[in-house]
Amino acid sequence: MSDSELRRQLVEIGASLFDRGFSVGSAGNLSVRTADGFLMTPTNSSLGRLSVDELAELDHRWRHVGGPRPSKEVVMHRAVYETRPEAQAVVHLHSTYVTAVSCxxxxxxxxxxxxxxxxxxxxxxxPTVPYYRPGSAEVDAELRAAAAQGPAVILANHGSIVAGETLESASNAAEELEVSAQLAFLLRDRQVRPLTEDQIQELLD
Structure with missing residues (x-):
């Protein structure tokens, strides 16, 4: 995708997540890899009110080179991208049920x-990583270890961060994680029938 197409997609997906309740206020942030580095939602911005002309631009070394300042949680995005080089996008949400699970x-x-x-x-x-103050660089090592296990990580008392090969796939995975957390709560005190190891392995294969 071109830079302009990635900008438009980031704004559209951010608005969709916000409109459907996966993000509230200025919570959550998105990023996507570009030919020149990364585009990211600005600090204290709402996913429901983003502008294609007002996105943070970072180079390949994560230096801020254009637009408003990036989210203070840029350290988490960097850790995930560097651990999962195939990732082209990262979605961080404070969605209700995943955040409840994280507590x-x-x-x-x-x-x-x-x-x-x-x-x-x-x-x-x-996997779940311990709580760290939002924006703290101290989360780096634990987040990298968790991200090496799979594309999604739960952040204790915080929310989730999910990587994908596209921004759309990362968003879909983050939404699936939220719905799965909701199912876990709905079935919390009932006997459930989880997938068997053979069924899980068949899907992974």
């Missing part, structure tokens, strides 16, 4: 593999 005091997988779409879009399970 639970539980060990082990917090969202079970209940549907094939969960496995196909985010993998076998989604």
């Amino acid at each position: 639970l005091a539980e060990d082990g997988p917090t969202i079970p593999a209940l549907t094939p779409y969960f496995v196909m879009r985010v993998g076998r399970e989604v």
Whole structure:
């Protein structure tokens, strides 16, 4: 895609996520890889009110080279891109159910593999990294270790960050993660039938 097409897509997907309740206020941020580096949503911007002419521009070394200042959470995006070189886009959301899951005091997988779409879009399970202040560089090492396990990571007491081969695929995976978290809550006190190991492996293969 050209720079102008990527800008338009970033604005359109941001508005779609906002309009459908996956992001509120100025929460969440998006980024996409370009020929010259990266485009990213500006700091304190709303995904529902982005402008194609007002996006942060960063070069390949993550230096701010144009537009408004990027989100303070640029450190997370950089960690994911550098860990997953195939990633062309990253979506970070504070969606309701994933954020609720991120606040639970539980060990082990917090969202079970209940549907094939969960496995196909985010993998076998989604790792959780400990809480760090938003924008803190201290999250770097733990986030890189988690991102090496799969395209989606839950951020404790915060939300999610998801990588994709396109901005659309990253957004779809982030939405699938949110719906899967909602299913986990709806079925929380009931006996469930998760996918078997053979079924999961078939999907991954």
